[in-house]
Amino acid sequence: MGELKIVTENRKARHEYFIEETYEAGIALTGTEVKSLRQGKANLRDSFARVEGSRVLLYNAHISTYEQGNRFNHDPLRPRQLLLHKDEIRRLIGRTRERGYTLIPLRIYFTQRGLAKVELGLAKGKQLHDKRRDLAEREAQREIEKAFRERQKA
Numbered sequence: 001m002g003e004l005k006i007v008t009e010n011r012k013a014r015h016e017y018f019i020e021e022t023y024e025a026g027i028a029l030t031g032t033e034v035k036s037l038r039q040g041k042a043n044l045r046d047s048f049a050r051v052e053g054s055r056v057l058l059y060n061a062h063i064s065t066y067e068q069g070n071r072f073n074h075d076p077l078r079p080r081q082l083l084l085h086k087d088e089i090r091r092l093i094g095r096t097r098e099r100g101y102t103l104i105p106l107r108i109y110f111t112q113r114g115l116a117k118v119e120l121g122l123a124k125g126k127q128l129h130d131k132r133r134d135l136a137e138r139e140a141q142r143e144i145e146k147a148f149r150e151r152q153k154a
């Protein structure tokens with residue numbers, strides 16, 4: 001895979017959810033949305049995807065209006081269709097019907113060819129004690145690395 005130009009990342013997603021699988025999906029956009037994304041004006045906070053019929057839609061993904069867009073501008077929070085293969089959609093239908101699974105967009109980026117893509121994660125929500133354990137593990141790892149660095153200096 002070549003160089004990706006990441007527009008926005010959902011940093012909270014990996015803290016709030018266990019990501020079990022990831023999918024790369026195209027995204028159906030209007031012209032002003034693409035221009036706004038190229039300027040990096042997007043936010044995935046509180047966004048999610050849902051399978052409806054044979055389509056996958058992205059909700060609450062905020063793509064700011066384009067300054068030079070005048071009357072052709074888009075609604076920043078409109079639902080956007082995600083483009084996936086039929087077999088991927090069928091698989092997602094089965095998995096999201098299981099209790100506790102949801103589709104979370106992890107990041108929006110442009111490919112080498114200039115196509116806007118969304119990385120979707122099939123996720124299961126974390127409980128508070130899971131979040132605390134992850135925090136404790138990260139803290140312990142930081143302490144180990146710090147001790148190792150100090151030992152290297154001596």
